[in-house]
Amino acid sequence: MPPLTFTDSTFAANSLRMFKLALPITIGQLAIVGMSVTDIIIAGRLSTNDLAAVTLGSTVFNLSIMLVLGIILGNGPIIGQLFSAGKTDALRGQFQNCLWLCLPLGLLCSIFIGVGIVLLPQLDSPAEITGIATRYLLPMIGSAFLLPYIMAFRTTFESMGQARTAMVFNVAGFVINIPLDYALVMGDWGLPALGGAGCGWATFCISFLIVAGETLYARRASTLQAYQLLGSRQPINIQQLKETLRIGLPIGGAILAEGGFFLLIPLLVAHLGAVTVSGHSVAISFDWMMFMVPMGISQAISILVAHEMGLQRPQQAQRICATGLGLTSVIALCQGAFVLLFREQIAALFSPDIAVQELAATLLVYAAIFRVFDAINIGGNGALRGYKDTHITLVLACIGYWLVGFPLAYSLALSDFWGPALGVEGFWVGIVIALILTASLTSTRVYFTARKAVLRSYSA
Numbered sequence: 001m002p003p004l005t006f007t008d009s010t011f012a013a014n015s016l017r018m019f020k021l022a023l024p025i026t027i028g029q030l031a032i033v034g035m036s037v038t039d040i041i042i043a044g045r046l047s048t049n050d051l052a053a054v055t056l057g058s059t060v061f062n063l064s065i066m067l068v069l070g071i072i073l074g075n076g077p078i079i080g081q082l083f084s085a086g087k088t089d090a091l092r093g094q095f096q097n098c099l100w101l102c103l104p105l106g107l108l109c110s111i112f113i114g115v116g117i118v119l120l121p122q123l124d125s126p127a128e129i130t131g132i133a134t135r136y137l138l139p140m141i142g143s144a145f146l147l148p149y150i151m152a153f154r155t156t157f158e159s160m161g162q163a164r165t166a167m168v169f170n171v172a173g174f175v176i177n178i179p180l181d182y183a184l185v186m187g188d189w190g191l192p193a194l195g196g197a198g199c200g201w202a203t204f205c206i207s208f209l210i211v212a213g214e215t216l217y218a219r220r221a222s223t224l225q226a227y228q229l230l231g232s233r234q235p236i237n238i239q240q241l242k243e244t245l246r247i248g249l250p251i252g253g254a255i256l257a258e259g260g261f262f263l264l265i266p267l268l269v270a271h272l273g274a275v276t277v278s279g280h281s282v283a284i285s286f287d288w289m290m291f292m293v294p295m296g297i298s299q300a301i302s303i304l305v306a307h308e309m310g311l312q313r314p315q316q317a318q319r320i321c322a323t324g325l326g327l328t329s330v331i332a333l334c335q336g337a338f339v340l341l342f343r344e345q346i347a348a349l350f351s352p353d354i355a356v357q358e359l360a361a362t363l364l365v366y367a368a369i370f371r372v373f374d375a376i377n378i379g380g381n382g383a384l385r386g387y388k389d390t391h392i393t394l395v396l397a398c399i400g401y402w403l404v405g406f407p408l409a410y411s412l413a414l415s416d417f418w419g420p421a422l423g424v425e426g427f428w429v430g431i432v433i434a435l436i437l438t439a440s441l442t443s444t445r446v447y448f449t450a451r452k453a454v455l456r457s458y459s460a
Contacts, residue, residue, distance in 0.1 A: 014323040018300045021163055026296025028154075028167035031174035033289050035206065038178055039199035040285050042185050044278065044351040050185075050196035051351065052274040053132030055281035056125065057200065059263045060133070061140050063256075064112035065147055068105045070255040072098065072151040074248020076299075077385050079159035080306030088227055093234040095156050097241055102148035109144035113137055125270040125277075135197035139204040146207040153214040159303055162223065169213055173206040180205060250390040254381065257397035261406055261434065265427045268414065272423060279359030280424050282350040287367040290335045294328040294375035298382030301325075305386025314453035321383040321450050325376060325443065332375035336368040343368070359424070366428035373435040380442035389449045396441045405434025 036058060044051040075098045082091040117137050120130050154166040180202040187193025194201065218229045262284065266277050301324035308317035339346070347360035381393050409430020411417040422429065 011319075011323055011326075014320055015327060018297060018304065018320070018324060018327065021161075021303060022296045022300035024163040024167040025158060025299045026293050028163070028170040029292040029296055029299075030289065031167070031170040033292050034174045035177045035181075035203065037285050037289060038174075038181050039203070040281060041350055042181050043196045043199060044282075044353075044356075046185060046195060048274045048278055048351070048353050048356065049126070049129050050132055051281065051356075052125075052270075052277040053129045054136055054196045054199055055266055055277055056120070056123070056129065056270065057133040057136035057140070057196070059266050060116035060120065060137060061113060061144065063260060063263050064116055065109050065144055066256040066259045067252040068109050068148055069151050070252025071105060071245065071248035072102065072148050073155060073251045073255075073385070074244050074246075074390070075152060076155040076159045076302060077247060077306040077388055078243060079156050080303050080386070081310035083160050084307040084310035091160075092227055092229055092232065093237055094240055094244075095152070095229050096234045097237050098152045098156070098244060099149065100236055101241055101244060102152050105148045106145035109147065110141045113141045113144050123267055123270045126274070129270075129274065132196045135194070136200040138197075139200040142204045143200075143207045146204075146211050149211050150207065150214070153211075153218065156229070157214075158299065159306065160224075160227075165217065165221075169210050169217075172213075173210050176209070177202055177206050247385075247388055247390050250392075250394040251381075251385060253394040254390075254397040257394065257401050258438075261401040261409075262431070264406075265424070268410070269424050269427070275353065275355045275359065276424050278351060278353070278356045280363060282347055282356060282360035283363035283367055283428075285350070286339075286346050286364065287371070290339065290367070290371060291374060291378070293331055293335065294378050297324055297328050297331070298378045301379060301382040302385040305383055309387065309453070312457070314450070314457045317386065318450040318454055321446055324383065325379045325446070328375040328379035329372055332372040336371040339364050339368040339371070362425065363428055366425075366432055370432045370435045373432075373439040377435060377439040377442050380439070380446045383446045384442075384449060387449050387453060389445075392445050393442070396438055396445065400434050400438030400441065404437055405430050408433060 039054050039058065040051065043054040075094070078094050079091060082094060117134055120133055120137075123130070125133075154170075157163065157165045181199055183189045183191045184194050184198030184202050185196065186198075215230070218224060219231070265284075266280055269276050269280065301320060304320045304324075305317045308314070308320065343361045343364035344357070346364060347357040350360065351357060384390060384393055409427045411426075412422050412429055413424060413426030414421055
């Protein structure tokens with residue numbers, strides 16, 4: 001498949017180009033999130049305690065993998081620029097070295113999960129919830145080891161213009177996960193009733209199947225034969241490993257800074273009870289689904305900017321950035337309006353518990369408010385990845401989420417510094433403020449990075 005090159009640089013043409021790439025990426029990511037949402041819905045139908053336990057377990061899991069998955073995202077812009085420049089041998093070497101890097105990174109993720117299991121009893125949550133969460137996390141040790149490989153295949157396929165391939169594997173995993181989840185949680189079709197822990201075993205099975213399928217596809221697909229991704233074994237190249245780490249580590253750090261800010265909330269409010277944890281889980285799970293749409297566009301921005309920079313066309317890369325950020329903003333405004341209008345119905349889909357529904361509906365108001373700022377921020381991060389300007393994303397995330405956002409959110413939620421403690425709502429107020437600040441800083445950086453690339457081309 002040749003690089004995705006276009007001569008028409010109008011807003012409409014760039015929008016169409018972006019949608020064609022972003023649609024399968026978004027569907028694939030929604031399928032991944034759909035597996036987590038399936039866990040939440042099925043566990044919630046079983047009991048509020050199972051819902052709270054799966055929420056805590058998935059929080060530990062996500063915190064454990066964020067840094068590593070961000071590192072593997074660094075593979076994307078490298079593959080994208082090599083692909084558009086037609087450097088087949090270098091592309092093959094980059095992909096195979098990324099797979100070598102996945103081995104220690106997968107082991108690191110598994111170790112992090114083990115540490116999380118040891119620390120869970122320290123959260124002061126009810127013993128029953130802690131026990132279910134621990135049983136949920138045990139099979140997730142295997143899933144954590146496999147996830148870097150899934151990301152390596154996915155970023156490579158997407159950056160080579162084969163986003164539909166990654167989408168098909170993710171959608172297949174989502175479809176298979178639904179009955180498997182139900183059977184393992186509820187005990188059906190001869191399988192044991194494992195409760196919330198069954199969600200973890202279903203995820204491990206699906207992760208294994210996806211890795212196996214993607215490996216087979218990389219070896220046999222006719223569209224990839226010219227690249228021989230897994231043939232003609234390449235030696236380990238320290239420089240390629242260093243380049244992946246140079247780009248990926250700041251991405252991973254930024255994802256951990258942002259995701260850690262969100263994911264620490266259920267841990268910090270665990271002592272407030274199952275209703276609080278579950279209500280927060282419902283709201284953040286649905287917002288996470290909404291987030292996947294601008295995230296898909298962000299990935300498309302990253303890939304297209306990388307392609308244009310590989311072709312030495314920084315002016316077109318700049319236009320793609322402007323188009324992408326505009327699209328994410330418009331889509332996020334529509335999402336926010338939808339959430340405001342249907343927040344009560346959304347909450348009812350996740351849990352039959354009236355108290356959980358009421359809290360979730362309240363928190364979804366905050367989700368609607370910050371949706372546009374979150375979209376601008378993630379779109380800007382995608383643009384910066386395409387330029388390989390990733391170190392700044394870590395700096396901006398630390399400033400927005402931890403220097404400003406977390407102290408403010410914590411003091412609003414769990415202290416009387418500003419007045420009576422707001423509980424979990426205080427954290428959501430802090431999220432809104434952190435995202436407004438971070439989105440402003442990120443969009444400013446995109447403007448100057450894109451402008452600098454254009455000016456450099458004029459002076460060359």
